[in-house]
Amino acid sequence: MNVQPAGIYIDATYGRGGHARALLGALGDAGRLVVCDRDPQAIADATSLAAADPRVEVHRMAFSGLAQALAGLRGRVAGMLVDLGISSPQVDDPSRGFSFRHDGPLDMRMDPTTGVSAATWLATADEQEIADVLWRYGEERHSRRIARRIVESRTAHPLETTFDLAALVSAAIGRGGGRIDPATRTFQAIRIRINDELGEVERLLDTALDLLAVGGRLLIIAFHSLEDRLVKQRFRALEQDYRDARRAGPLPVPTFHEVTRKPVMASAAETTANPRARSARLRVLERLA
Ligand SMILES: C[S@@+](CC[C@H](N)C(=O)[O-])C[C@H]1O[C@@H](n2cnc3c(N)ncnc32)[C@H](O)[C@@H]1O
Structure with a gap:
């Protein structure tokens, strides 16, 4: 500096x-x-x-x-x-909804007083848009499969919490056995979209x-x-x-x-x-x- x-x-x-x-x-x-x-x-x-x-x-x-x-x-x-x-402090506070490691409301807004929460976006965005976001901002190989699962299940089971979303990703693509949690890319992508x-x-x-x-x-x-x-x-x-x-x-x-x-x-x-x-x-x- x-x-x-x-x-x-x-x-x-x-x-x-x-x-x-x-x-x-x-x-x-x-x-x-x-x-x-x-x-x-x-x-x-x-x-x-x-x-x-x-x-x-x-x-x-x-x-x-x-x-x-x-x-x-x-x-x-x-x-x-x-x-x-x-x-x-944002990642570690479950009430902010940034982390799949803590259960909390699926929010992810840096400024929770404005804009649309992750839960609302996932309840309303169309399948193609969700897949595009996961692919572009998360480089998620299984973007289409995860997006399809979200849209198929959201009427009966709206995604309200971070654990809801983490469980859906695991159910859609398996636990993978890789080094990173299967929800990592999805959470990163949605956070980037929600906060532009x-x-x-x-x-x-x-x-x-x-x-x-x-x-x-x-x-x-x-x-x-x-x-x-x-x-x-x-x-x-x-x-x-x-x-x-x-x-x-x-x-x-x-x-x-x-x-x-x-x-x-x-x-x-x-x-x-x-x-x-x-x-x-x-x-x-x-x-x-
Ligand atoms: C990595 S942290 C910064 C930590 C800080 N350097 C410190 O020493 O504590 C990023 C911070 O930037 C804020 N932030 C991220 N994007 C922003 C934006 N577009 N406009 C304003 N604040 C933003 C976040 O709310 C968060 O508090």
Whole structure:
């Protein structure tokens, strides 16, 4: 992040503020930290942090809207961190419905006050749409079979809980005997659909770069290959524009340079201490001009 003590920073995915607190530790009194999340519990935590630290400003919203909400900061932000996906408190809370390991209502919304829950979507979407989502966002080989089973059984047995869905997937495709639970891909796919996770990343990449100051950095941590691919392709295209421009003459404004040619991964020691860091990939982009 290359923190400047008096800089303006954004933590677009506050969670429980692990990154935010680390950033505040590196910022001086003149620094400023804008934090964002769409989860009400994350926002409650951020609000208490802001009450104790005047450098913190809180925005409850989807990060795709940040560039518009922070239009006054255009060209002034020294760094923005986006730690994608769901947080441990979300996965571990059965009432949020994210995990097939805990029984709870089949919700899966990062912001449960808006949009449609997983249960409602599965009760209303057509078979083709469900199969497409499982295939595209979960890379689930048995997408059609699972979608057919959902639609055949949902009138008599609506899917209301996480265990209902996990049991249906096992009944449709068997336990498999593989390394991962047979419901893993289905849960991931539905969660991505319910929260429009890839659309959020695309809209962020379309809009948020304008916020960066010269020398400002955008750091994105992705947890699955679909979102990492979006980030990688966009960063690579910007890097190519930069190289083409450098050959052609004066650099256009704005110009971006990829700081990480390869993603930064957690060390063996870190994944031992925190196995959830295993699949994290960090990529960094810097504004040059
Ligand atoms: C991996 S966690 C972040 C953990 C955080 N870095 C920490 O140190 O605690 C991701 C967080 O981002 C939020 N989030 C995910 N997508 C979002 C989006 N499109 N808009 C706003 N918040 C989002 C989730 O609600 C969750 O709290």
